[in-house]
Amino acid sequence: MRQTFTALTLLALLGLSPAVAQTTVTGKPAPDAATSEKSGGQQAVTRPNTDRPDANNPGTTGTASSAKLEEGANSFTEAQIRKRLEDAGYKEAKDLKKDDKGIWRGTAMMNGKSVNVGVDFKGNVAVQ
Template sequence: MQRHLTAIALVTLLGTGIASAQTTTTGTPAPDAKSSEKSGGQEAVTRPNTDRPDASKPATANAAANAKLEEGANSFTEAQTHKRLEDAGYKDVRGLKKDDKGIWRAEAVLNGKPVKVGVDFKGNVAAQ
């Protein structure tokens, strides 16, 4: 009986350790996070970049010009992509289509000027 209880305790202890090791924390980037251009890219990061324009701060309009869009299987719908572009400050989004590399591409207006934009599978928004 003693051996049986010891075995059960050991299995329980090992199972708890494995479950704890699988815990992942996710969230939004820190407000003072470096842009992907300054940090060397996002090779190991799966959240969107931090250098897209902020609609509430027109001075950031050119920040997305240097963002790198990454190829990959894109699961964003057309409506989700359109909203992401509008949230980034782009207006009058037209011709939104996903290319063969998984990048949504469109024409839009930013600060009164026409621009070509893209959105990759991570949600990165960049002027082209």
């Protein structure tokens, strides 16, 4: 009887241990909508980078080149990548392929010029 009680107590303590575990956040979050480069990529899954070009303002064409693409397991489909590129102002995305580092790469048109583009697992878009 005593062994059963000891075993049950041990199981109960093991069952509670995940409840007391804590999650640690590293890096500086970007509550002020700082660019992903300045924030270290924090919140990029819910808030893709803000340093992408504005299709209506040709002067911002080169700004996406400052976005840092991060390696990682990428679960975006090709259709989702095309949508991200369109939302960032790129047109006619072609030859989209996911590389061995999880980054989708291809070419697209921006302001009449063909550029090499990439999209990481967080949805960040950058000129390559």
